[in-house]
Amino acid sequence: MSxxxxxxxxxxxxxxxxxxxxxxxxxxxxxxxVGAEPAALGAVVxxxxxxxxxxxxxxxxxxxxxxxxxxxxxxxxxxxxxxxSLFSDQNRNRxxxxxxxxxxxRTYTLQQTFPLWGKRDLQREMAQAEARQVGGKRRSxxxxxxxxxxxxxxxxxxxxxxxxxxxxxxxxxxxxVQAAExxxxxxxxxxxxxxxxxxxxxxxxxxxxxxxxxxxxxxxxLNALVGRPADAALAPPRTLRAxxxxxxxxxxxxxxxxxxxxxxxxxxxADIDAADAGRRLVDRSWYPDLTAAVGAVDNDLGDRxxxxxxxxxxxxxxxxxxxxxxxxxxxxxKLGASxxxxxxxxxxxxxxxxxxxxxxxxxxHLAALLREATVPRSRVxxxxxxxxxxQGQGNLxxxxxxxxxxxxxxxxxxxxxxxxxxQLAEIERAIGxxx
Numbered sequence: 001m002s003x004x005x006x007x008x009x010x011x012x013x014x015x016x017x018x019x020x021x022x023x024x025x026x027x028x029x030x031x032x033x034v035g036a037e038p039a040a041l042g043a044v045v046x047x048x049x050x051x052x053x054x055x056x057x058x059x060x061x062x063x064x065x066x067x068x069x070x071x072x073x074x075x076x077x078x079x080x081x082x083x084x085s086l087f088s089d090q091n092r093n094r095x096x097x098x099x100x101x102x103x104x105x106r107t108y109t110l111q112q113t114f115p116l117w118g119k120r121d122l123q124r125e126m127a128q129a130e131a132r133q134v135g136g137k138r139r140s141x142x143x144x145x146x147x148x149x150x151x152x153x154x155x156x157x158x159x160x161x162x163x164x165x166x167x168x169x170x171x172x173x174x175x176x177v178q179a180a181e182x183x184x185x186x187x188x189x190x191x192x193x194x195x196x197x198x199x200x201x202x203x204x205x206x207x208x209x210x211x212x213x214x215x216x217x218x219x220x221x222l223n224a225l226v227g228r229p230a231d232a233a234l235a236p237p238r239t240l241r242a243x244x245x246x247x248x249x250x251x252x253x254x255x256x257x258x259x260x261x262x263x264x265x266x267x268x269x270a271d272i273d274a275a276d277a278g279r280r281l282v283d284r285s286w287y288p289d290l291t292a293a294v295g296a297v298d299n300d301l302g303d304r305x306x307x308x309x310x311x312x313x314x315x316x317x318x319x320x321x322x323x324x325x326x327x328x329x330x331x332x333x334k335l336g337a338s339x340x341x342x343x344x345x346x347x348x349x350x351x352x353x354x355x356x357x358x359x360x361x362x363x364x365h366l367a368a369l370l371r372e373a374t375v376p377r378s379r380v381x382x383x384x385x386x387x388x389x390x391q392g393q394g395n396l397x398x399x400x401x402x403x404x405x406x407x408x409x410x411x412x413x414x415x416x417x418x419x420x421x422x423q424l425a426e427i428e429r430a431i432g433x434x435x
Contacts, residue, residue, distance in 0.1 A: 042219075042234035045153040045241060048226050049146055055227035058145055062138035069134035077124030082112040107310070109295035116289055122281040129274035136267035139432060143263055147429035149225050150241075154421035156218035157237040161414055163211040169407050170204040196397040200404065240421055243364070244435045251357060254431055258349050261432040265349070268342035275338040279331035285324055288315040352430045360423035367416040370409060378406035 041047050053059060087107040115123075220230040247253075259265060293312040298305055318324065385402035428434050 043238040045150055048149050052145060052149060052226040056145060057227060058141055062141040066135050066138045069131040073127040073131040076127030077120040080113055082110055085109045105300050106298040107295050109293050111293040113289055113291045117284045117287045119284050122277050126274050126277035129270050129277060133267050133270035136263050136270055140263035143429050143432050147425045150425035151422050152218055152221045154418045156222055157240055158414055158418040159211055159215035159218055160236055162411055163215055165410060166204055166208050166211060192397060196400055200400055240417060243420055243424060248435050249357060251353060254353050255350060258431040262349060263432045264345045268345050272338040272342060275335040279335050282327045282331045286318050288318060290315055349430050356423045356426040363416050363419045370413040374409045375413060378409045382406050
């Protein structure tokens with residue numbers, strides 16, 4: 001009876017290894033719920049992005065800034081407020097006091113200044129360019145937030161999938177420790193086998209604690225990014241986004257898209273337009289403005305009063321040459337600085353795209369190597385170690401080490417999948433839209 005129990009225990013332990021060892025890319029790609037019950041939000045990154053566009057405080061603030069700039073542009077270029085004045089002369093005081101006892105002629109004047117030479121159009125053009133600049137900043141905020149959400153979602157995915165994979169491995173090792181202890185107690189196994197199995201189980205205990213903490217931190221960060229309470233429930237991430245085909249990742253094509261859609265370049269282009277309009281407005285300040293006034297005069301003629309009218313035209317004299325020369329130098333310097341920032345932004349975007357593309361291609365090659373060579377060979381190593389152990393030509397430590405190699409390969413493959421998502425998010429942030 002004892003021999004039958006020992007044989008069945010040995011076979012059962014090996015069956016556990018055979019059942020779990022084939023876990024590979026499928027174990028990484030398939031969802032595994034760990035922790036709380038799934039919530040309605042968070043299974044795919046698109047849900048989180050849509051929620052952030054509606055509820056993120058950062059995007060809400062950027063939208064309000066854009067609305068304020070649009071309202072300012074609508075007010076630009078309008079005429080200044082007119083002024084109304086009351087003038088009284090020939091006032092007499094027959095009682096010797098401070099307050100006149102009789103008011104003489106009274107003049108009511110309405111006055112309006114008219115900026116000439118296209119100054120109002122330039123003011124409007126400059127304000128509209130500034131509004132476009134704020135709009136570009138709003139798009140930049142959205143792109144930056146989207147990139148952060150995509151990156152943290154990938155981290156959440158990695159932590160949850162690694163936790164699931166580690167849970168499976170931990171359960172296997174727990175059973176193997178029990179089997180090894182039983183065999184050692186009956187004189188069929190060695191103490192090093194037991195110690196090795198216990199050590200590996202302890203390592204996985206520590207790894208599980210860390211991974212579960214990583215998953216909770218990533219979930220809290222995701223909630224904060226999309227405008228939810230940090231402890232709100234999130235659905236387990238179901239899948240990562242597909243990486244675009246190679247043709248869509250051509251550097252020249254991406255640079256061309258970036259010139260059209262990059263929020264950073266849109267901001268710099270609007271900044272150049274605003275600075276150019278400001279420079280031209282300073283040039284027009286050398287030309288005078290016109291002020292027109294009309295008035296009604298209530299004349300005191302002694303025995304009666306008579307109404308008359310008056311009109312006035314005046315111009316300002318731009319005689320502050322030093323002031324305008326300084327303003328012209330300032331405007332020219334601002335325009336030059338704006339163009340330099342635009343050139344720097346182009347260089348930065350090209351550098352970002354080159355770096356992200358190089359990282360993405362390297363990661364894809366590594367993922368292909370792991371998927372097509374390392375993981376399959378690790379599975380073969382596990383089967384070979386188990387076969388040797390079953391035939392009495394190896395020991396349990398060799399089996400555990402072989403499976404540990406497969407487990408590490410699976411985790412590395414998962415890491416490359418997440419790194420692909422990071423590089424993809426960086427590319428999309430640079431061009432300002434999704435591929």
